[in-house]
Amino acid sequence: MAVFSFELAAEKRTDTGKGASRRLRRAGKVPAILYGGGQDPMPIMLDMHRVLHELENEAFYSHLLKLSIDGEVHQVILKDLQRHPFKPFVYHLDFQRVQDEDVIHQRVPLHIVGEDQAPGVRQYGGLVMHEMTDVEVVCKAKDLPEFIEVDVSNLGPNESLHLSDLKVPEGVRLAELLKGPEHDVAVVTIQARQAAAEEEGEEGAASE
Numbered sequence: 001m002a003v004f005s006f007e008l009a010a011e012k013r014t015d016t017g018k019g020a021s022r023r024l025r026r027a028g029k030v031p032a033i034l035y036g037g038g039q040d041p042m043p044i045m046l047d048m049h050r051v052l053h054e055l056e057n058e059a060f061y062s063h064l065l066k067l068s069i070d071g072e073v074h075q076v077i078l079k080d081l082q083r084h085p086f087k088p089f090v091y092h093l094d095f096q097r098v099q100d101e102d103v104i105h106q107r108v109p110l111h112i113v114g115e116d117q118a119p120g121v122r123q124y125g126g127l128v129m130h131e132m133t134d135v136e137v138v139c140k141a142k143d144l145p146e147f148i149e150v151d152v153s154n155l156g157p158n159e160s161l162h163l164s165d166l167k168v169p170e171g172v173r174l175a176e177l178l179k180g181p182e183h184d185v186a187v188v189t190i191q192a193r194q195a196a197a198e199e200e201g202e203e204g205a206a207s208e
Helices: 018-026 048-055 058-062 193-207
Strands: 006-012 029-036 039-047 065-069 072-083 090-097 103-113 127-130 134-140 148-151 159-162 186-191
Touching: 006 048, 018 029, 018 090, 029 048, 039 048, 039 065, 039 090, 048 058, 048 090, 058 072, 058 103, 103 127
Parallel strands: 006 065, 029 090, 103 148
Antiparallel strands: 006 039, 029 039, 065 072, 072 090, 103 134, 127 186, 159 186
C-alpha cells in the first residue's frame, strides 16, 4: 500500500463574507475554515492550484492531513468540500482538528478487487454492480484507513457482499452497522447475465 503524506500551507484571513470569498477566489485562493480541538473556528485560505492538485489523489479525502499556519502545524481531516460541478474550481473547504486518540467519523473509499476471478463473472458472464463506492467509518484518528478492500473473487451469479462481510482494520467500525442489523446493506453484487440484459433492455425501452 502506498503511504501518502499531505501538508498544506494556509494563511489566516480576517476579511470574511461572500464578497470577500469571491475576491479570494479571483486571486487564486480557496477560502476555508478550521475548527474543532476545543479552539475557536479559524477562517483561513489556501492556494487554489495546490488544493486542486491534492484533490486529484483519492487518499487526500480519507487521510490525516497537516495544515501549516504561521509556523504552527495542525493535524486535520477534510470534512467538507464545495466545488464547481465540472470546472476545476473549489468554492470552500472545511477542516477539523484532530488528535491521534480522537474518535472520528469519516468516509473512506471502497476498492473492489478480484472481479476477473469471480465465478459469477468468469464462468457466467455476470456484471459486477457497485452498490456503494465509499463507507463511513468510526475509529480513532490514528487508525483511519486510507481505503477498505472488497474482495469479490469468490462471488457467484446473483450473489452479494454486505457491509458485515467487509474486513476492516482493527479498531475500525462501520457507522451503518452500529445503527442495527437492518442497515447491513449490499456493497457489491454480481448480476447474472440474463438479469443484466433484461435490465439494459428495460432502460433502453424507457429512454425511447
